[in-house]
Amino acid sequence: MAVARIDLHTHSSCSDGTDAPAELMTLAARAGLDAIALTDHDTFAGIADASKMVPECGVTLIPGVEISTSHQGITAHLLAYLPDLNSPSLPDLFEKTLQARQQRMRQMVQRLSADFDISYQEVAQQAGSSPIGRPHVADVLVKAGYFPNRSAAFEQVLATSSKYYVHYQAPDTIYAVQQVIKAGGVPVLAHPRAGGRQRRFLSVGTISQLKEAGLFALEAFHPEQNPIEQAEVSEIAKLLGLAITGSSDYHGSGKPNQLGQCLTDPEVFAEVCEKGAGTPLRP
Ligand code: AMP
Ligand code: ZN
Ligand code: FE
Ligand code: FE
Numbered sequence: 135m136a137v138a139r140i141d142l143h144t145h146s147s148c149s150d151g152t153d154a155p156a157e158l159m160t161l162a163a164r165a166g167l168d169a170i171a172l173t174d175h176d177t178f179a180g181i182a183d184a185s186k187m188v189p190e191c192g193v194t195l196i197p198g199v200e201i202s203t204s205h206q207g208i209t210a211h212l213l214a215y216l217p218d219l220n221s222p223s224l225p226d227l228f229e230k231t232l233q234a235r236q237q238r239m240r241q242m243v244q245r246l247s248a249d250f251d252i253s254y255q256e257v258a259q260q261a262g263s264s265p266i267g268r269p270h271v272a273d274v275l276v277k278a279g280y281f282p283n284r285s286a287a288f289e290q291v292l293a294t295s296s297k298y299y300v301h302y303q304a305p306d307t308i309y310a311v312q313q314v315i316k317a318g319g320v321p322v323l324a325h326p327r328a329g330g331r332q333r334r335f336l337s338v339g340t341i342s343q344l345k346e347a348g349l350f351a352l353e354a355f356h357p358e359q360n361p362i363e364q365a366e367v368s369e370i371a372k373l374l375g376l377a378i379t380g381s382s383d384y385h386g387s388g389k390p391n392q393l394g395q396c397l398t399d400p401e402v403f404a405e406v407c408e409k410g411a412g413t414p415l416r417p
Contacts, residue, residue, distance in 0.1 A: 140398045142171040142196065142406070143213060143324065143353065143381030145388075148180035149200075150269035152386030155180035159187035159195070165393040169194035169403065169414070171381075173213050176202055176228040176235075176265045181219070188415045195415040196406070199224065200324060201314070202231050205307040208334045209294075210323065212310050213353065216410020217319030224317050227305050232265050238302035239266045245298040246271070246291065250280055268292045269388055284388050295332045307336065308347050315348040318411020322351040322379055327367050328358035338370055345374050350409065355380025355396040377402050 145151030146158050153161060155172060158180075162170045170193060172184050181197045188195050197219060201212040217224055236258075243254045252274050260277075261270040272287035281287040291298050305313075314321040323344060327335055336344075341352070354367040355378070371378045380396040383389070407414050 138168040138400045138403070139166055139394055140169045140400060140403045141165075141167050141382050141384070141394050141396070142169075142198070142215065142322075142379055142398050142403070143173050143200070143356075144170050144384045144393065145174055145200075145386070146172060146180040146184070147264070147386075148177055149174035149264050150267050150385060150388060152388050155184035156187045158384075158386075159184050159191045159193055162193045162393055163191040167193055167394050169196060170393075171196035171198040171213075171215055173198040173200040174264075175200050175267065176231045178219055178225075179263065185415050188417050192417045194417065196410075197412055197415070198319075199228075201227065201310050202235075202302075202304040203307040203310040204301075204304045205336060205340055207301070208336055209301075209304070210307045210336050211325065212307060212314065213322040213324050214314040214317070214319035215322065215406050216412035216414065217314060217317040218411040221317035221411075223313045224319070227310065227313055228265070231302075231304055234302045234304065235266050238300045239271065241300040242268075242271065242298055245300070246275075250275060250278070250291075252278060269385070273388075285390070293332065294329075307340070308343055311344050311347040311349050320350050320406050320409045321348060322353055323349060324353045325356040325358055325383065326352055326370070327363040328356055338373070341370060341376075342374055345376055349376060350406070351377035351379050351402065353381060354378040355398075356383060357391045357395050358383070377405065 146155040198215045272284040379398045382395040
C-alpha cells in the first residue's frame with residue numbers, strides 16, 4: 135500500500151480560503167490525499183459541511199482550527215486538532231478575537247482609504263460571516279482594480295511592515311495552548327519561522343513554555359518556510375522533544391500554496407488521532 139498522504143492545515147471560505155468546505159473535500163480527493171484537517175481561522179463553521187462529504191470523497195477529515203494568538207507583541211498561529219466541539223473554551227476565545235479583528239479592520243480601512251477608494255462596509259461584505267482579516271481587504275482592493283491578486287496586495291500594502299498595517303489584540307499564545315488542552319484538542323504551533331526577515335518569531339524559550347503547557351508539535355514543513363527554516367524548526371522540535379508536522383496551508387486561489395504540497399508523517403498523524411478528544415471522520 136502507498137504511504138498515506140496527510141495534509142493537516144487547510145482553509146475554506148468559512149475563513150479566508152476561496153473554496154467552500156464541500157468543494158475543498160472534493161479537491162483533496164482529486165489531489166490524492168487520504169486525510170486533511172480543516173483549520174479555518176478562529177471558527178469551526180466549515181466542519182459540518184466538510185464532514186458530509188467524507189463518505190463520497192473517501193478522504194478522512196480531522197476537525198480543527200487555526201487560532202490567532204500573540205505573545206509579547208509577536209503574532210503566532212496555533213493549530214488545534216480534534217478538540218471537543220462542544221467545549222466552550224475555544225468559542226469563547228474566538229468571540230473575543232472576532233471583535234478585535236473587526237475593530238482593527240476599521241482602523242486599517244481608515245488608513246487605506248486615504249489612498250484607496252474603499253470602505254469598511256465593502257470589506258465586511260467580502261468577509262460575510264467569516265472572521266474578517268487582511269485577505270478580505272486584499273480581495274476588495276483586487277476587485278476595485280488596484281492589484282492583480284491577493285499576493286500583490288499583501289506585498290505592496292498589507293504586510294506587517296506597511297504604514298497601513300494595524301496589529302490586533304489576540305489571546306496570549308500560552309493561554310491559547312492551555313485552552314486547547316482544556317478542550318481536549320491537540321495543539322501544534324503553525325509555521326513558526328515563516329514570513330521572512332520582517333517578521334518577529336517566538337523564541338526557543340517561549341516555545342519551551344508552550345511545550346510545558348501541552349504543545350504537541352511544530353509545523354516544520356510548510357510552503358512559506360524554506361529548507362533552512364524547515365531545518366531550524368525541526369532542530370527546535372528535536373531539542374524540546376516536540377513532534378513535527380507538515381502541511382500546505384491551502385487557501386484556494388488566495389495563495390499559491392497547493393493541497394498536499396507539504397505532508398505529515400502517518401505515525402505523527404496516528405498520535406494526533408489518539409491524543410485528540412474528538413474523533414477523526416473516516417470514510
Ligand atoms: P490577518 O489574520 O488578518 O492578519 O491576516 C493573515 C492572513 O493573511 C493569513 O491567513 C495569511 O495566510 C494571509 N496572508 C499572509 N500573507 C499573504 C500573502 N502574501 N498572500 C495571500 N495571503 C496572505
Ligand atoms: Zn488564512
Ligand atoms: Fe497561519
Ligand atoms: Fe493557515
